[in-house]
Amino acid sequence: MVQRGSGVVLSLAGLGFGYPGEGRVLQGVDLDLAAGERVAIVGESGSGKSTLLHLAAGLEPADAGTVRLAGQALAGLDEAARTRLRRVQVGIVFQSFHLIPTLTALENVMLPLELATDLGAAQRRERARAQLAAVGLGAKEGREPEQLSGGEQQRVAIARALVHRPALILADEPTGNLDSRTGEAVFALLLEQVRATGCALLLVTHSDALAARLDRVLRMQDGQLQDLAARASAR
Ligand SMILES: Nc1ncnc2c1ncn2[C@@H]1O[C@H](COP(=O)(O)OP(=O)(O)OP(=O)(O)O)[C@@H](O)[C@H]1O
Ligand SMILES: [Mg+2]
Secondary structure, rough: OOOOOEEEEEEEEEEEEOOOOOEEEEEEEEEEEOOOOOEEOOOOOOOOHHHHHHOOOOOOOOOOOEEEEOOOOOOHHHHHHHHHHHHHHEEEOOOOOOOOOOOOHHHHHHHHHHHHOOOOOOHHHHHHHHHHOOOOOOOHHOHHHOOOOOOHHHHHHHHHHHHHOEEEEEEEEEOOOOOOHHHHHHHOOOOOOOOHOOOOOOOOOHHHHOOOOOEEEEEEEEOOOHHHHHHHHOO
């Protein structure tokens, strides 16, 4: 079981990264995300927000500094161990949903339980059903993604990200492909579900209004993360 309410879930220290043949995207990024903490990252297009989430998830190795996920330094792990750690500790919500098109909503939500837990098929189905019901989609569990609206697909993706009770949710503009009303509802649902499960949230958004509803707002600028809360309280 994941420990809640204490400790640091994600720690980035002196993180640096550049794509091959390109300039530096990240330089000296520091961030400590406490268990259960909800943090927004804002910043201009191309400033490196998605890159940062990729590094945090261990999908891309940093070329300077360290990433610690649930207390484990990613650099000390081989690829299989890194993948396992990500599957157990992280849930990811993408802007474009990324559901598996040939699986039903329920099968999509069952998948992380298959990859990250030892639960048997019946228990996986039961847990996934409960999680789909929690996002209001119990009645549509048999539908494939293309038979769902964008907002519904993102709700399935939220259920999939949370179903195995990871310590951390990484969300990259999760409402970016939705109209503002649907986006608001999906954002509220994501926050409610994050709160209900007690996991930490690191969320990238272009909306200052949505960002302001989290515990802390960081701005990605010049390859670094600036804490905006400090500035706001100084005003
Ligand atoms: N695979 C890649 N190869 C080379 N350069 C890349 C690659 N992916 C991103 N970049 C570059 O890295 C920089 C940061 O990109 P990133 O996608 O992290 O920005 P972002 O802050 O998420 O932007 P947006 O708000 O538009 O999503 C950009 O200059 C981008 O062009
Ligand atoms: Mg991005």
